[in-house]
Amino acid sequence: MCGIVGAVAQRNVVPILLEGLQRLEYRGYDSAGLVVIQDGQLQRERSTGRVADLRLKTTGTHGTLGIAHTRWATHGVPSERNAHPHLSNNLIGVVHNGIIENYESLRTRLSAAGYVFTSDTDTEVIVHLIHSHYKNGASLLDATRTSLTELIGAYALGVIAVDNPDQLICARRGSPLLMGVGVGEHFIASDVSALLPVTNRVIYLEEGDVAEIERQSYRIFNASGAEVTRPVQVSKISNESVSLGTYRHYMQKEIHEQPQAIADTLESVCNSTSIIPGIFGAEAAASFDAVNSILILACGTSYHAGLVARYWLEEIAGIPCTVEIASEYRYRTSVPNPKALVVVLSQSGETADTQAALNHAMALGHVHTLAICNVAESALVRLAKLRFLTRAGPEIGVASTKAFTTQLVALFLLTLVLAKQRGRLTEAQERQHLNDLRHLPAATQKVLDLEPKIAKLAEQFATKQHALFLGRGMHYPIALEGALKLKEISYIHAEAYPAGELKHGPLALVDKDMPVISVAPNDVLLEKLKSNLHEVRARGGELFVFADANTHIRSEDGVHIMQMPEHAGYLSPILHTLPLQLLAYYVALQKGTDVDKPRNLAKSVTVE
Numbered sequence: 058m059c060g061i062v063g064a065v066a067q068r069n070v071v072p073i074l075l076e077g078l079q080r081l082e083y084r085g086y087d088s089a090g091l092v093v094i095q096d097g098q099l100q101r102e103r104s105t106g107r108v109a110d111l112r113l114k115t116t117g118t119h120g121t122l123g124i125a126h127t128r129w130a131t132h133g134v135p136s137e138r139n140a141h142p143h144l145s146n147n148l149i150g151v152v153h154n155g156i157i158e159n160y161e162s163l164r165t166r167l168s169a170a171g172y173v174f175t176s177d178t179d180t181e182v183i184v185h186l187i188h189s190h191y192k193n194g195a196s197l198l199d200a201t202r203t204s205l206t207e208l209i210g211a212y213a214l215g216v217i218a219v220d221n222p223d224q225l226i227c228a229r230r231g232s233p234l235l236m237g238v239g240v241g242e243h244f245i246a247s248d249v250s251a252l253l254p255v256t257n258r259v260i261y262l263e264e265g266d267v268a269e270i271e272r273q274s275y276r277i278f279n280a281s282g283a284e285v286t287r288p289v290q291v292s293k294i295s296n297e298s299v300s301l302g303t304y305r306h307y308m309q310k311e312i313h314e315q316p317q318a319i320a321d322t323l324e325s326v327c328n329s330t331s332i333i334p335g336i337f338g339a340e341a342a343a344s345f346d347a348v349n350s351i352l353i354l355a356c357g358t359s360y361h362a363g364l365v366a367r368y369w370l371e372e373i374a375g376i377p378c379t380v381e382i383a384s385e386y387r388y389r390t391s392v393p394n395p396k397a398l399v400v401v402l403s404q405s406g407e408t409a410d411t412q413a414a415l416n417h418a419m420a421l422g423h424v425h426t427l428a429i430c431n432v433a434e435s436a437l438v439r440l441a442k443l444r445f446l447t448r449a450g451p452e453i454g455v456a457s458t459k460a461f462t463t464q465l466v467a468l469f470l471l472t473l474v475l476a477k478q479r480g481r482l483t484e485a486q487e488r489q490h491l492n493d494l495r496h497l498p499a500a501t502q503k504v505l506d507l508e509p510k511i512a513k514l515a516e517q518f519a520t521k522q523h524a525l526f527l528g529r530g531m532h533y534p535i536a537l538e539g540a541l542k543l544k545e546i547s548y549i550h551a552e553a554y555p556a557g558e559l560k561h562g563p564l565a566l567v568d569k570d571m572p573v574i575s576v577a578p579n580d581v582l583l584e585k586l587k588s589n590l591h592e593v594r595a596r597g598g599e600l601f602v603f604a605d606a607n608t609h610i611r612s613e614d615g616v617h618i619m620q621m622p623e624h625a626g627y628l629s630p631i632l633h634t635l636p637l638q639l640l641a642y643y644v645a646l647q648k649g650t651d652v653d654k655p656r657n658l659a660k661s662v663t664v665e
């Protein structure tokens with residue numbers, strides 16, 4: 058969601074800005090633009106559509122200082138006039154990620170002062186505000202800092218002034234932004250992947266930081282205005298890990314990376330015969346001792362991981378667990394239980410609703426907080442008391458895949474730790490669970506080997522408009538996840554139900570045009586599920602069943618069985634996720650959609 062790149066260098070920065078924007082494309086956007094200082098003027102180019110279109114427009118553009126942006130519309134439709142950068146009086150240029158909540162009152166004030174607005178965006182108030190202070194003699198740094206005190210909302214900003222061609226100002230509050238440190242050149246970006254071709258040395262700016270950046274030097278000021286030193290870190294993310302390689306799409310690559318991502322996430326327990334709370338942070342043992350329930354907060358796919366975990370936590374660890382959609386929880390009047398462990402789940406760690414939900418929980422008096430997240434430097438990881446980092450590596454495809462399965466691994470580890478602390482795990486059981494976990498990478502690989510068969514199955518969905526997903530027990534959230542994957546990348550309307558709910562309504566929808574996809578693990582609910590499948594078949598519905606070995610569900614007319622290699626017990630939801638990811642992927646290929654960048658969606662939802 059919105060991407061920022063900026064550079065101050067001795068060389069032409071336009072190729073750096075364009076490459077950076079291209080690498081941020083996965084975040085989702087509808088228009089793109091850049092501005093550089095060229096021959097003493099602000100030279101701006103903007104376009105709706107792809108960064109490739111912007112590239113065509115900027116063939117003659119050059120400059121050694123510039124800022125660039127991919128926009129995801131919030132205030133004002135996607136159009137060239139609303140695309141960033143925004144300019145004030147051809148003097149100041151600004152790119153912005155986030156939302157300014159008090160933009161209407163600022164706009165009224167600035168209009169009365171004679172500023173002419175040329176867009177419908179909230180960002181335009183920022184550039185005029187900075188101009189209003191700059192023209193009165195403030196330095197660019199001070200003009201920006203004064204303006205920030207007048208803004209309510211979230212921002213990551215890049216600011217330049219035409220008469221200050223050696224300086225780039227940036228600031229962040231509520232939206233991610235980092236600095237890249239080169240030799241005689243410096244950069245800013247929304248995430249490190251944008252800068253990897255030029256540097257892997259980065260400074261993660263903190264909430265409220267403002268930086269004044271030049272070619273040879275920089276100064277960083279914290280939220281109270283004091284000059285501070287932030288560590289320069291060498292990013293572990295390699296250029297290779299964000300490149301597509303031989304895969305057709307990032308989503309396909311990331312689906313195939315799951316065995317490795319799971320193995321990496323399990324690193325902390327790979328050689329042990331027992332599991333310790335310390336893998337969740339130094340204070341985890343004390344916190345886990347003090348809590349009597351779990352509250353999981355998350356959005357989208359991460360929410361589905363939380364729903365699976367509830368089955369594990371209650372059944373294995375015997376601890377009550379509730380799972381809430383973060384955007385609902387943050388506005389609901391709930392009854393806080395200060396003895397609950399609040400677990401936030403997030404791939405990006407920057408999702409605005411999940412951050413707000415955690416802040417809300419803390420404001421309600423929750424002190425035991427744990428972030429399970431894929432991005433070490435993210436806001437959520439910094440905010441929570443305890444943390445567990447999934448080791449999925451950068452996830453570029455908008456549809457979350459490897460982040461989900463590694464979250465499940467982390468949640469299973471949490472379950473085991475809590476079960477052990479509550480005396481609900483014998484040594485033998487603990488060893489068995491750890492062995493099962495260690496077998497997961499190999500087990501997931503075997504499921505991925507079904508890819509050609511699933512690709513073939515997907516051909517039958519090419520003309521479908523709707524689909525119904527069924528699961529029972531801890532596989533019901535997997536049905537939800539399968540439906541979400543299918544709808545977001547193939548645009549087929551899909552719904553998921555616990556199979557037992559069929560006869561309470563959705564059965565009315567079933568006919569020959571409604572494919573019904575079912576997850577059929579070999580567990581205690583198998584016979585119940587089989588009855589539900591008969592209900593579908595009896596109404597002429599076509600069944601696609603992902604069935605474990607020995608389930609004795611046979612292929613027949615209208616019933617397509619995809620045999621899963623093995624049954625993984627409690628870990629079965631992880632294995633059953635993979636074929637549904639592959640199904641969604643291959644159906645999207647049939648439909649010819651933009652798999653990695655589905656319409657209207659952003660990777661990292663940093664606004665409400």
Ligand code: F6R
Pocket residue numbers: 356357358359360402403404405406407408411455456457458541542545660661662
């Ligand atoms: C779906 C998907 C989204 C995210 C959701 C939360 O494939 O990716 O539903 O899961 O936006 O994002 P994170 O996990 O980054 O908080």
